[in-house]
Amino acid sequence: MAQTAFLESLPQSASQTKLPVESALDESWRDLYLKAFRFMQRARVIEDKLASLYRSGKITGGCYVGRGNEAVAVSAGIALNKGDVFAPLIRDQAGRLAYGESPADAFRTYLGSRLGPMRGRDGNVHRGRPAEGYLAMISHLGAMVSAATGMLLGRRLRGEPTGIAIVTLGEGATSTGAFHEGLNLAAVEKLPVVVVVSNNLYAYSTPNSRQFACESLVHRARGYGVRGWDVDGTDLNDCLKKITAAAQDARQTGLPQLVVATLLRLSGHGEHDDAFYVDATLKTLPVARDCLAVAEEFILQTNLADWGEILEWKEEAKREVESILAEVQREPVPDPFEERWCCLATPGLCEGIDGV
Numbered sequence: 001m002a003q004t005a006f007l008e009s010l011p012q013s014a015s016q017t018k019l020p021v022e023s024a025l026d027e028s029w030r031d032l033y034l035k036a037f038r039f040m041q042r043a044r045v046i047e048d049k050l051a052s053l054y055r056s057g058k059i060t061g062g063c064y065v066g067r068g069n070e071a072v073a074v075s076a077g078i079a080l081n082k083g084d085v086f087a088p089l090i091r092d093q094a095g096r097l098a099y100g101e102s103p104a105d106a107f108r109t110y111l112g113s114r115l116g117p118m119r120g121r122d123g124n125v126h127r128g129r130p131a132e133g134y135l136a137m138i139s140h141l142g143a144m145v146s147a148a149t150g151m152l153l154g155r156r157l158r159g160e161p162t163g164i165a166i167v168t169l170g171e172g173a174t175s176t177g178a179f180h181e182g183l184n185l186a187a188v189e190k191l192p193v194v195v196v197v198s199n200n201l202y203a204y205s206t207p208n209s210r211q212f213a214c215e216s217l218v219h220r221a222r223g224y225g226v227r228g229w230d231v232d233g234t235d236l237n238d239c240l241k242k243i244t245a246a247a248q249d250a251r252q253t254g255l256p257q258l259v260v261a262t263l264l265r266l267s268g269h270g271e272h273d274d275a276f277y278v279d280a281t282l283k284t285l286p287v288a289r290d291c292l293a294v295a296e297e298f299i300l301q302t303n304l305a306d307w308g309e310i311l312e313w314k315e316e317a318k319r320e321v322e323s324i325l326a327e328v329q330r331e332p333v334p335d336p337f338e339e340r341w342c343c344l345a346t347p348g349l350c351e352g353i354d355g356v
């Protein structure tokens with residue numbers, strides 16, 4: 001599809017993404033919405049801090065943020081229970097928090113603290129705790145679909161409850177063989193894997209028009225024989241509703257789901273990239289809305305909270321992040337004289353087998 005036709009196919013009006021009034025009245029929904037919003041707010045604070053640490057030369061690896069992707073990410077994290085499998089990607093800080101990761105682990109991994117989940121070996125974003133079902137990303141595109149599918153298959157073969165898995169991807173990943181193989185396997189083996197694709201319109205600098213020729217990526221669900229969900233990634237209400245429903249469907253039916261959320265990436269691919277290639281027209285469309293600002297507006301419109309409360313939550317998150325960062329900066333880094341530096345698969349370094 002030509003880029004202009006694609007632009008025309010995007011929602012031109014923001015009005016269709018407003019929260020229905022009846023949902024606003026449901027108390028448990030209000031609680032969930034505010035909980036999700038606060039994770040988004042906190043994730044933004046953490047990532048703004050990470051970006052400034054990167055620019056001041058304190059992060060030696062790359063730095064990747066999820067600006068604009070928080071509504072999708074938090075909905076994925078919040079839909080999971082302890083023991084479920086989560087395979088997040090570089091734009092999922094909000095989902096990681098909602099899944100239960102401590103904010104300190106983000107700073108520990110980026111700053112190379114020995115106390116972090118990757119023991120100071122990463123200096124980047126490839127963190128996880130696989131024994132708990134929280135997978136460390138391979139840099140990776142489609143590969144984690146197979147990893148999560150394999151994890152559930154392993155549980156089933158051992159006679160354990162599988163739980164569900166959520167894998168998050170960018171749309172660029174959907175053009176890889178690994179994505180196809182993983183989703184096809186999940187469908188054939190009937191495994192409850194929810195693949196959440198954030199179509200943020202660019203895979204690094206490649207626009208949608210150079211990535212795929214189908215009208216919408218969600219149409220691919222049919223080809224795999226899985227249920228598809230089309231989501232407005234700028235609207236927390238739509239994300240929460242549909243992503244939690246997809247997770248619930250996976251739990252009840254044991255079948256995989258494909259969610260495709262549309263939004264514009266509001267940053268470069270990483271902090272080293274100024275995103276000069278993003279089409280200026282796109283930035284004027286509702287797809288370019290900042291999901292955090294949309295959620296704030298909604299909260300105010302529906303009196304879920306007032307502006308003072310929203311600001312206080314943000315200040316609270318800032319204070320908390322400053323104090324966590326100060327702690328992490330005092331933590332020890334790995335000692336190359338004392339420790340063996342070898343890959344994770346080497347005996348003695350595998351998670352759960354300590355000694356280095």
Ligand SMILES: Cc1ncc(C[n+]2csc(CCOP(=O)(O)OP(=O)(O)O)c2C)c(N)n1
Pocket residue numbers: 091139140141169170171172173174176200202203204265269
């Ligand atoms: C198999 C493979 N090919 C290429 C790369 C290099 N690469 C890293 S991220 C990226 C673009 C990813 O785009 P997308 O999945 O849409 O995610 P986005 O960055 O847009 O959120 C590419 C090409 C890689 N990591 N792995």
